[in-house]
Amino acid sequence: AQSVTQLGSHVSVSEGALVLLRCNYSSSVPPYLFWYVQYPNQGLQLLLKYTTGATLVKGINGFEAEFKKSETSFHLTKPSAHMSDAAEYFCAVSERGRGNKLVFGAGTILRVKS
């Protein structure tokens, strides 16, 4: 069965600092991997996804993530945090052949300090 582990339920960074949100997954077959962002009182919005091809994936708002099969990881990074990045971030995995049913992690709340 698939599962997702997000290390750290809360991450705090200073404005302009590097953002690193960690995600590890387990999957019995090559996975599809996703990062979603949720702003307060809103639904989830897709940041980026990995399906096939290049393992470094670029998303919206300057975020990127790298699929590392040997480490079963898909960490999310952004070189310089902005106040508007404060939100909750969810990593998700879907196994090929299971349609669009995603398994989500518990989420990481990102706080950006001025």
Added chain:
Amino acid sequence: EADIYQTPRYLVIGTGKKITLECSQTMGHDKMYWYQQDPGMELHLIHYSYGVNSTEKGDLSSESTVSRIRTEHFPLTLESARPSHTSQYLCASSAPDLDSMELFFGEGSRLTVL
């Protein structure tokens, strides 16, 4: 911007009441989903549908029921609400293209049962 709508956004009701959470999308997506979201926890899939007259239970057991009579509409019903049903319910849809794998989420319905 995704065109998927949930009503009500917030609902506070007493135990034993019947409630229906509405979800509509205008994108013509065949696949629709209901996720349950509790603070600090993973999003759990409770129902999904791959088209009209198709509904399946998700990975998390739920006392709620769903129906899919029209492509654009995927309501969730609780016949007799209990405090344990207090949660946020997120509706999502996705396009038929398997390579896309992107879920579009509504803004959620936050249910409180007293």
